[in-house]
Amino acid sequence: MNKIPVMIDCDPGIDDTLAIIMLAGSEKVKIKAITSTHGNVGLEGTTRNALALKDFLGLDCVVAKGASKPMIVSQKEASTVHGLNGLGNYDIPAPVSKVETAPAWDVMYRLAKEENGQMVLVVLGPMTNVAITILKYPDFKDYIKRIYMMGGSRNWGNHSQNAEFNIWGDPHACQVVLSSGIPITMADLQVGNEYGFLGTEITELYSHAKKLKPMMDRFQRHDKIWMQSECDRLGMDFDYDTSITTKYDSTAAAALLMDGDGLETEDYYVICETQGSETEGQTIFDYSGRFGKQPNVSLVVKMDREKYHSLIRNALARFE
Ligand code: RIB
Numbered sequence: 001m002n003k004i005p006v007m008i009d010c011d012p013g014i015d016d017t018l019a020i021i022m023l024a025g026s027e028k029v030k031i032k033a034i035t036s037t038h039g040n041v042g043l044e045g046t047t048r049n050a051l052a053l054k055d056f057l058g059l060d061c062v063v064a065k066g067a068s069k070p071m072i073v074s075q076k077e078a079s080t081v082h083g084l085n086g087l088g089n090y091d092i093p094a095p096v097s098k099v100e101t102a103p104a105w106d107v108m109y110r111l112a113k114e115e116n117g118q119m120v121l122v123v124l125g126p127m128t129n130v131a132i133t134i135l136k137y138p139d140f141k142d143y144i145k146r147i148y149m150m151g152g153s154r155n156w157g158n159h160s161q162n163a164e165f166n167i168w169g170d171p172h173a174c175q176v177v178l179s180s181g182i183p184i185t186m187a188d189l190q191v192g193n194e195y196g197f198l199g200t201e202i203t204e205l206y207s208h209a210k211k212l213k214p215m216m217d218r219f220q221r222h223d224k225i226w227m228q229s230e231c232d233r234l235g236m237d238f239d240y241d242t243s244i245t246t247k248y249d250s251t252a253a254a255a256l257l258m259d260g261d262g263l264e265t266e267d268y269y270v271i272c273e274t275q276g277s278e279t280e281g282q283t284i285f286d287y288s289g290r291f292g293k294q295p296n297v298s299l300v301v302k303m304d305r306e307k308y309h310s311l312i313r314n315a316l317a318r319f320e
Contacts, residue, residue, distance in 0.1 A: 062100050
């Protein structure tokens with residue numbers, strides 16, 4: 001079976017790591033590159049984590065460093081959710097491999113051209129690197145078969161009232177990607193919320209990990225700490241096992257791996273707000289066709305939950 005060539009642009013990140021594990025553990029895809037961007041933690045942290053994960057997972061791919069800050073807005077971060085080192089403070093073995101000397105955008109363009117239009121891009125953080133590539137290489141879009149992105153929200157936000165973190169992290173970059181003409185499958189915030197996991201489900205899924213078990217246990221411990229702190233802040237009782245834990249980036253990986261078998265999408269024309277003082281980073285879905293434009297996004301609206309869970313379970317078990 002011909003494997004799907006994939007590049008992963010990300011800001012690892014606990015859920016980025018789960019998505020990378022799912023893709024690395026699948027016979028369906030071949031990871032050609034992991035590119036780092038600012039996001040959950042700063043670029044130095046996300047780059048180190050990408051390199052360390054490449055070695056830890058034994059991946060035969062390149063790692064390239066991307067943008068250290070957004071195109072125009074101020075830089076954001078989410079170390080509360082992901083730990084100061086971005087990996088729930090898990091002490092991942094130091095990387096031996098070296099990062100590419102060329103920046104992410106040059107590497108993404110070079111590798112995409114080698115795959116004759118079959119390259120798939122999985123985007124799990126702010127979209128700055130992808131936007132730079134599109135702007136620097138106008139024919140880049142001709143070499144990308146589809147983008148699977150975690151980002152956006154069809155209603156409320158998570159790191160701002162109206163915007164989802166990745167898009168809020170660089171709304172201008174998102175608008176460049178949305179207007180590029182590259183086919184896009186979007187796993188927005190609502191997908192991650194709807195297909196979140198009970199604590200008991202995470203415990204069961206992570207129990208299948210072998211070599212990765214210490215890392216997954218650390219991730220889970222960190223989740224419990226920050227979820228407890230959030231509940232304390234809101235004056236709410238907290239019980240991990242019955243609470244919903246979201247792993248947003250894993251829904252984008254699942255969308256790629258399930259496409260055509262267990263995934264349902266709806267097509268919409270979507271823009272990203274870049275000017276609003278309270279709505280910066282909001283993704284606006286043209287449900288009524290008011291803009292009179294052709295759809296530019298396939299929004300994930302349903303996934304086979306058991307298939308989703310088995311993708312995670314099986315991938316975790318593959319690494320020994
Ligand atoms: O809003 C969820 C997104 O923000 C995920 O990509 C997560 O890693 C964080 O970056």
